[in-house]
Amino acid sequence: MMTTGSPPSAGCDKIVNIYSTAELRLVASLAGHKGWVRDIAFSHDNNRLISCGDDSRLITWRFRKGSGIFAERSIKASSSWLLSTDTHPDGMTYATGDINGVIKVFTHFGRYTGRISVPVNKILLYPGNTSEINIAVATRGKGVILMGGAEMNMGPMR
Secondary structure: OOOOOOOEEEOOOOEEEEEEOOOOEEEEEEEOOOOOEEEEEEOOOOOEEEEEEOOOEEEEEEEEOOOEEEEEEEEEOOOOOEEEEEEOOOOOOEEEEEOOOEEEEEOOOOEEEEEOOOOEEEEEEEOOOOOOOEEEEEEOOOOEEEEEHHHOEEEOOO
């Protein structure tokens, strides 16, 4: 399990680096992407880190005491650059936004897709008053857009 004192960084070197701020040292370097790593997000229980980037891949990294950090899952989540990712407090739902304005939300029972026609700067999943998925999207050109699951198309899980 990672702590909030272990911030990650990512960039053009295709590596996700995790640092210990308490010890001021590099804890781990995670290689798996084949292009720039554009965004990273910790799960709410701090047991996973999700990364996305120019290789269109979404990689889930798992933290385990005793066995370290490993790539738990890697999927091609888009046909273009993934610019942002986020995880939901339920631990099973995550979202991506890409350069073409395509938003995907992956759940344990399927995938939702929405289109906003401008690049996504940042995507955030947030709990609402209902069981519906809620998304806040910071864009390049349209400001911040708030969406719900009802505004997206559902498709099969890949």
